[in-house]
Structure formats: C-alpha cells, structure tokens
Amino acid sequence: MTAPTTTTDPRKGGRWIEQWDPEDETFWRERGERIARRNLVFSVLSEHIGFSIWTLWSVMVLFMGPEYGVDPAGKFFLIGTATLVGAIARVPYTFAVARFGGRNWTVLSALTLLLPTGAAYAVMEPGTSYTTFLAVAALTGVGGGNFASSMTNINSFFPLRAKGWALGLNAGGGNIGVPVVQLIGLLVIGTAGATHPRIVLGAYLPLIVIAAVCAALFMDNLGPVRNDTGAAGEALRDRHTWIMSLLYIGTFGSFIGYSFAFGLVLQTQFGRTPLQAASLTFIGPLLGSLVRPVGGRLADRYGGARITLWNFAAMAVATGVVVLASLVESLSVFLVGFVALFLLTGVGNGSTYKMIPGIFKARALDRGMTGEAADAYGRRLSGASMGLIGAVGALGGLAINLVFRQSFQTAGTGTSAFVVFLFFYLGCFGLTWAVYLRKGDAGGSVAARTEPGLSYAGV
Template sequence: MTVTSNPAPDIAAPPQAHHKGKHWIDDWRPEDPEFWNGTGRPIARRNLIFSIFAEHIGFSVWLLWSIVVVQMTAAADGSAAASGWALTTTQALWLVAVPSGVGAFLRIPYTFAVPVFGGRNWTVVSALLLLIPCLLMSWAVSNPGFSFVGLCLIAATAGFGGGNFASSMANISFFYPEREKGWALGLNAAGGNIGVAVAQKIIPLVVVAGGGVALSRAGLFYVPLAIAAAVCAFLFMNNLTEAKADVKPVFQSLRHRDTWIMSLLYIGTFGSFIGYSAAFPTLLKAVFDRGDIALAWAFLGAGIGSVARPLGGKLSDHYGGARITALSFVMLAVGAAAALWSVNAVNLPMFFVAFMFLFVATGIGNGSTYRMISKIFRVKGEDAGGAPETMVLMRRQAAGALGIISSVGAFGGFVVPLAYAWSKAQFGNIQPALQFYVVFFILLLAVTWFFYIRKSTRMGQVGV
C-alpha cells in the first residue's frame, strides 16, 4: 500500500497500485485485523474527523434559511419584522423547503462524484461551493424589496450543503470495517446533522450582535468556515483507489429491491429529521406566535436528533438495525400523535416536548437505517459466494446505495414544510399534516417488519 499523505506513515506500494498521487491509498484492507489495528484505524479516524468538519459546515449552510426566515416573517398582525421583511407563513415555509429539495436532488450527482474524483478531492470542491449560497444570501437579505422568486432561487443554492452528506457518507463507508461501520457512519452523520442545531443557535445571536438586525451576517459567518473546511480536506484527507473505481456500482445498486425499500424507510427517518428541523422554528411562530422561542430554543430539536444518531448506529451494531428502526417508527408515531394533541389543546409546552421526542426518534432511526444498508449488501455478497472480489463489488454498491437512499430520503425535507404550508393554507391549522404523519409512520413500521424482521425472510434470519 502507498500512503503518501502526511501525517500518515509511508508503506511500500504493491505492484498493482493504480495511483501514485500524493493523497491516494491503493491498498486498503479494513477487514484484515492486523492491517486495521496497525495502519488502518489511525488513517480512517483522521479522514473521519475532517469529513465531519466539512459535512458540519455543509449542513449548517443547507439549513441556514430555516432560522433566517423567522426574522423575515410578518407578525400575527401583519406588521413587518425588525429586519424590514414581511413574509407570510407560506412564503417562509417555501424558503425552508426549497434548499431541502435541491439538496436532496444534488445528493445523486454528489454520490457519483466520489468514484469519479476521489473522496478527498470532492470534499475540497464541495466545501468551496458553499461560498456561493453564503455570499448570495448575505446580499439578498439586505434588500427587503427583493422579489420572493429571487429569494427562492438564492435559497436553492443552499442545497449545495445538502449534497455534501451523500458524498461524505459514501466516502467514509469505505474506510471502516463492517463491525464498526454503524458507529463511524453515525458519528459522521451526527457531526453533520448537528450543524443544523449550531446554526439555529448561533445565527440569531450573530445577526443581532451590536444592536439591530443585520441578516447579512448569517451568510458571511460561514464564508471563512467553508474555506477552512476545504483547506483541511486538502491537507489531511485521502482518496481510496477502492472507492475510485467506476460509477457502475452506483447504477448496479439501483437494481436491488432493498435500495428502494430502504429509501422509503429513510424518508421516514432522515426526511422527518431534516423536514422538522427546517419547519420547527417557523411552526413555533406560525402556530403559537412565539418567534422568541423559535429563535432561542428551536435549535434543541436538531441538536437532540443529531446526538441520537450515533446512538442509533451503536444500538444497531448490538441488536440489529431493523429492530432499532422499527422502534424508531413506533416512537415517531407516538410523537406525532402527541404533537397533534398539543395543537388541538393549544398547549405550547406539550408541543415542544412532543417535537423533542420526535427528534430523538428521527436520530435513532437515521443511525439504524444506515447500519442496515451496509449489512444488507454484505449479506448479498456472502450469498453470492463471498469471494474477495464479490465483497469489494458489494461494498461499492453499498456506497452507491447510500447516496441514492440519502437523496430519496432527503426529499422528505422538501415535503414536510410544504405539507405544513398546505395544511395551514387549506384548513387554517397543521392538524391534517400531523394526522398523515401518524398513519405514515405506522405504515413504515409494517414495511420494516415485513421485509427485515420476519424470520421467514433472509434478512430477518441474519438479523439485519
């Protein structure tokens, strides 16, 4: 193996090495205990650390509009906010939905980017792309007369941050052995997810620092951080030859029924997380007219959901991803029912607690579903004979499936805010949307049991 990226040690390159670039690793054997304990683990840990940092900034930028729009939305009496803007609730929910939708779509090409360019190389590029939404937002929000359509187009560029997740997760999945994938992917995802909470906590303080409301600071705050993420990836991350093969495994992953079933389950877990994260601040202001609570405390939801994600991966490593995923859907159904009751009873404390419970459930489910994906494809490889080349192919297909599933699932972040907007516009309240979520989560619980827990199925027998 050749490891030429500092500070990793140099090891003699095998004759079959395909790359001699400074940051390429040609021989990577995480399933070999001797290799992993002696050489692999430190390198994997270093790549994971800087992958988390880059993804964290990406998530922060992706959901930046979710907190900015709270200070752009008109008060209950229709008067303009302190920023000079007077958006309606529907307009505000559109501005938080559009970045989610674009980010979900971009996850597909971002997944292809890892095998085409290399994980480390693409991390550099994707971090620099975050400068576009940051600078455009800074300019647009300083002009209250700017058109709503223009705002939507600029908000769409924040989707670049959402695409980062797919490439980051696909890349890190190659670095770790199967027995540690759940924890590693959970940490990688949690580090990114928590960027939502950090942005929702810090940005309200940044824009009012020194008096008044200067929304332009929201975008400017992340400019140096995006540059730092790119520089760190350039200096300290690696590309794996195994990951940079071709894009065929990504297409091949589409042939598996499990890719599409897991995509549906991921809509229920991650789609709910990103959708609730985006909509929760606006809902607090729209349903209870408490913008102060939205600005001061809404960040807790995304924070709790992010911290719970590696827990979901860890529990799945011990008890099986399918069982933990099923548990998360039970929790989601209960949480949605509690939120529905709180809206009917006009009970703000219960509404807040119900959403915190929902965020915990989404975090656990996010970790468990990702753990299921890697094991499902490992079982498929073993069933196909288990030859080394077969297992490598299945790892590549699993990485491709991770990107596809993350893309489909992320569309939930687009649908959830719009479902609330439609419910509010058509019925004057959000109860119909919450009723739908209760039924939807029960349906996903049934799907999880039918395909992955039943003992008559192959995946149920191996405890996926």
C-alpha cells in the same frame, strides 16, 4: 497484510492511498484505524458546515419580518426549495467521490459553499424580490449534497463491524450543523436584533475556507474506490435500495424537514416572536444530531432492523402526542412531543444507515460469495446505493414542508400534517417488520431464509 501506499501524483490531484483493506484486522489495527479516524474527523468538519449552509434559510426566514412582504406559505416554499435542491445534489455528489477522490472532492465541495453564502449576504434585505430569494435559497442546496459524498467516502474507510458507529458519528457531526446555525441565528437576534441577518452569513464565510484547507491538508483519496456505473445500475435495480429509501424518508426526511420547519411552526401556530422561536428551534436538531451515533452503535450491537422497527413505533407515539398538543393548543406538551420526535429521528438515522452495508453483504452471501469477495461486493453496492437512498430520504424533508404548507393554508394549523406523518410512521413500522424481521417457516426472517451466515434481521 499489505500496508497502504500513499502517492502524491499531481496528475491525480492530491494524496492517494492505492491499497486499502479495512477488513484485514492486522492492517486495521496497525495503520488503517488511525488513517480512517483522521479522515473521519475532517469529513465531519466539512459536512457540518455543509449542513449549516443547507439549512441556512430555516434561520433566514426568522429575520424576514413584515417589511419583507413574504407570508408563511412563501417562507415554507423557500425552505422547501433548499431541501429539494439538496436532495437532488446528493446523487452526483455520491459518484463524485470515486471520480475525483474523497479528499479532492471534499475540498472542492467545501469551497462551493462560498457561492450560496456570499449570494445570501448580498441579497438579504427588505426590497429584494421573492424570485431572488428563491434562487439564492436553491443555491444552498449544494450543502445538502455534501452529506452524500461524505458518507460514501467514510463508508469506504471503515470495516463492516464498525460502520454503524463511524457512519453515525460522521452523519451526526454533520447534522449538528443544523442546530449550530440556528444557535448563531439566536445569538444574533438576541444581541443585534432581527434586522441583522448578514452577521450570521459573515460568520460562515471564513469557516468554509477553514474546512476546505483542513480537508486539503489532512484527508486522503482511496485509490481502490472507482466509479462503477455497473454498481449504480445494480443498486437502482435492487429492491432493497428503494425499501431503504422509503425508511430513510421516515428518519432523515423527518429530521431535515422538521429542522427547516420547527421555527416557522412555532411562529405560525403558537404566535412566537422570532427571538422566542429561535430560542427553541435549535433544541430538537441538536439532540437529534447528538443521538445519531448512539443509533448506529445500538444497531452494531442489536441489529439495525430491530432498532429501526421499534424506533418507528416510538415515532408514531411521539407524533400522537404532538397531534394532541396541537388540538389542545398546549405549547409545553407540543415541545415535549416534538423534541422526542427529533431524538427518535436521530436514532433511526443511525440504525437505517447501518442496515445498508449489512444488507448488501447479505446479498453477496446469498449469491455464494465469501471472504474478501463478499466484503468487496458489499462495499461496492452499499457505496453506490447510499447516495440514492440519501437523495430520496432528503426528499422527505421537502414533502414535510409541502404538507405543512398545505395544512397551514387550509386549516391555519399543522395538526392535519402531523396526522399524515403519524400514519406514515406506522407504514414504515409495518414495512420494516414485513421485509426484514417477519418469521418464516424456517425460523428466520423471510428475506434471509436462504442466506448463509448473515440474516437481514441482524443487519
């Protein structure tokens, strides 16, 4: 067992741990776990603020009354723009960790959040052009990129046996940034009124600085993590990267899409005021965020594929409840179904991200690798694929908002949008079963029949 060596080489821009082997149980018990947990805590803080800024316009649109001259379709397009840019940003953010170091990039990406927040503070008033609002909403997409770099970084710190919990906690703590910014918006609307959006923005400026300072003081860079264009190319060519991207559209795409759209749906379809909408909007994202580590823990215990399969079945049922509530115009039933959907997206987010490192570890075993070679291959490919999967999954949030926009434009309600989502979840259920759990003649999952030691059904 080799202890981690920490350097402060100014040419490399901060603290670097040059040797890191979390799969070595002695190293992990004596030093590794403590270091990994410390980095996890401050990664969560930075990612949390990033999510708040990314979803800022789900709150800002609640402040945009008739005097702003923006109709519901225009508001959906604003939040869709933020979603799109955040999804695209995830790809370069994934590889930035290896290029600059996890600590260094966390500091820089946190400070970058000052730009969209300050810009929104400057323009958030009636009379500002829609084009300006659109440009500022696009800037908030950098907050969405924080997720990819954070998850890639934390994936490198933890052993495979603990990745479900660690990645679930990291992502869940970040996801809570969505309901927190919505709660702050509710507090401002309920106390100062719907004409003071700058109070929300002003509250976040010092929080961004605090997150950056904490990352600089308490996080580490991992020397063994290096940019590997070969890994990126291999991940792009592997069909499991794209299969998991599609499944992640169903889980995280739903979470972020619904988080952006929930308040607008309540206002547009059920006639809620900004205060009434804000008082309900945060509940679903909060519960979905809190339950994400539970999804990871369940996946650690029972296998991510099994949890993901039945989670999609439950999501289809919950969506059916929402469709029924929409047809009969029952707000109470609608809220029950929608909150259930948020809970299930959280469970599915945890279980799908647990699957990724397990799948690539199984690929290594399939190629005849064993021991540290298999572990290293799994870390290498899963790290490269996570940003790509996260980016495609986040595009699901854009798709949800565009489907909502079209549904409200053509029918005045979101019912047809929810019908589309229901069939998509059923498709994800079928895909998960067919690729990762279908039984073959040899008694194992078809995808894993030839793999020694780790079946895809167990990832």
